[in-house]
Amino acid sequence: MADKAILIIGDQRIELPVLVGTEGERAVDITTLREQTGLVTYDPSFGNTAACKSDITFIDGEKGILRYRGIPIEQFTEKPNFVEVAWLLIFGRLPKKDELDLFSQRLTENELLHEGLRHQYSHIPVDAPPMAILSATLNNLACFHQQFFKLVDDESFVEVAARLISKVRTIAAFSHRRSNGLPFNYPDPNLRYCANFLHMMFSIPYKQYIITPEIEDALNLIFILHADHEQNCSTSTVRTVGSARANLFASCAAGVSALWGPLHGGANVEVIEMLERIHHGGLAPEDCLRMAKDKSNPFRLFGFGHRVYKNYDPRAKILRESCDRVFATLRRQDPLLDIARKLEELALADSYFVDRKLYPNVDFYSGILLRAMGIPTNVFTVCFAIGRLPGWIAQWKEQHEDPTSRITRPRQVYTGPPQTDYVPMDQR
Numbered sequence: 001m002a003d004k005a006i007l008i009i010g011d012q013r014i015e016l017p018v019l020v021g022t023e024g025e026r027a028v029d030i031t032t033l034r035e036q037t038g039l040v041t042y043d044p045s046f047g048n049t050a051a052c053k054s055d056i057t058f059i060d061g062e063k064g065i066l067r068y069r070g071i072p073i074e075q076f077t078e079k080p081n082f083v084e085v086a087w088l089l090i091f092g093r094l095p096k097k098d099e100l101d102l103f104s105q106r107l108t109e110n111e112l113l114h115e116g117l118r119h120q121y122s123h124i125p126v127d128a129p130p131m132a133i134l135s136a137t138l139n140n141l142a143c144f145h146q147q148f149f150k151l152v153d154d155e156s157f158v159e160v161a162a163r164l165i166s167k168v169r170t171i172a173a174f175s176h177r178r179s180n181g182l183p184f185n186y187p188d189p190n191l192r193y194c195a196n197f198l199h200m201m202f203s204i205p206y207k208q209y210i211i212t213p214e215i216e217d218a219l220n221l222i223f224i225l226h227a228d229h230e231q232n233c234s235t236s237t238v239r240t241v242g243s244a245r246a247n248l249f250a251s252c253a254a255g256v257s258a259l260w261g262p263l264h265g266g267a268n269v270e271v272i273e274m275l276e277r278i279h280h281g282g283l284a285p286e287d288c289l290r291m292a293k294d295k296s297n298p299f300r301l302f303g304f305g306h307r308v309y310k311n312y313d314p315r316a317k318i319l320r321e322s323c324d325r326v327f328a329t330l331r332r333q334d335p336l337l338d339i340a341r342k343l344e345e346l347a348l349a350d351s352y353f354v355d356r357k358l359y360p361n362v363d364f365y366s367g368i369l370l371r372a373m374g375i376p377t378n379v380f381t382v383c384f385a386i387g388r389l390p391g392w393i394a395q396w397k398e399q400h401e402d403p404t405s406r407i408t409r410p411r412q413v414y415t416g417p418p419q420t421d422y423v424p425m426d427q428r
């Protein structure tokens with residue numbers, strides 16, 4: 001028999017159903033609570049609220065587990081292929097070879113930007129933040145692909161998903177070229193997804209960028225590890241915007257805006273800036289911890305802590321190991337990696353972090369790996385967004401296919417003044 005929750009309020013006693021997920025998590029279904037009692041629930045920042053049912057990603061934050069469609073992320077690290085993972089997330093199962101080939105072909109066919117869109121770059125200030133460009137340009141894609149506002153069948157959905165996943169690389173690389181006064185590199189149809197991005201970022205007319213397998217694999221891995229993370233801030237934003245039946249371009253553009261924040265994807269920039277400050281002698285690792293613990297100081301130890309993980313973030317673990325491997329293969333070193341390790345060691349031995357179960361998250365080591373590829377700091381969060389896009393698309397699709405889905409519209413507890421009269425200007 002299914003569980004029920006009994007709620008007693010004064011002399012009223014009501015029964016609420018308890019939902020059970022496939023991994024045994026339980027949730028009290030309060031959808032009829034207000035109807036039955038007149039009460040709403042209060043859960044600021046949704047720390048204790050499941051806003052939807054989802055088949056896409058499973059996290060066990062206590063054990064440090066992350067799975068895409070049931071598959072542990074560790075299993076994608078051997079031969080990382082971001083496009084395959086994107087397909088898995090969006091369509092719900094691993095693609096067969098011909099399905100993956102067809103989807104890759106679609107990505108290739110859609111890699112160019114409309115020339116009208118390309119020209120818009122010349123009107124953007126050279127120092128414009130790439131995340132602002134990304135959000136604006138994803139929104140602008142809607143002007144050039146209006147036939148996808150209403151997705152009439154599966155074919156139009158696959159096509160719009162491919163356009164977004166393909167063009168996001170081009171948009172990102174062009175913003176980097178623009179900010180460095182470099183000519184745009186058109187995508188090369190002979191290159192795979194990550195290699196093509198690196199080519200658009202780094203080739204110069206007289207010197208083709210040489211793509212090494214280690215770097216290509218590392219970028220695939222970074223994108224895969226960022227590909228979905230259930231109902232995080234940007235994904236919830238995509239779902240919220242999508243719940244109003246806004247198109248996929250507008251919904252994903254909103255996701256980029258949420259991701260930009262330093263408590264979310266923007267943390268990867270904050271981490272590197274913090275490590276660089278330490279490296280240049282402006283700050284000692286111990287100072288960072290002291291400031292992070294000081295409640296009167298807004299500083300946080302960026303790349304540490306997570307709403308869901310109360311254990312080591314499995315993505316951070318993979319990235320940490322990957323840093324070691326990539327630097328060893330490239331026979332390179334980065335002093336920031338040593339500083340990051342030192343900071344981690346100090347934090348994990350400090351009762352403030354231990355008691356609060358604050359561990360490194362995905363953003364702690366990702367920037368060090370991106371630096372090794374030559375990706376500039378202001379493109380780090382853009383790389384997070386490229387990786388996260390399939391997750392946003394998968395979540396948007398799931399929401400649109402759910403017949404019970406309604407517009408997102410939380411309630412509030414009003415704490416403003418009681419009814420009061422308007423006072424004319426001359427009497428105030």
Ligand code: CMC
Pocket residue numbers: 232262263264265266267292293299300301302303304305306307308356358361362363
């Ligand atoms: N440095 C110092 N103290 C921290 C940190 C940190 N990085 N993270 C959490 N705390 C403290 C926090 O002050 C609070 O202390 P107390 O109980 O004394 O009030 C306690 O730990 C619980 O933290 P919280 O703020 O309630 O946690 P949250 O779930 O609201 O926030 C977070 C999660 C990720 C925003 C937060 O841990 C944080 O600000 N971390 C630094 C930013 C960061 O690395 N963000 C990337 C997150 S992972 C990738 C992504 O999703 O984008």
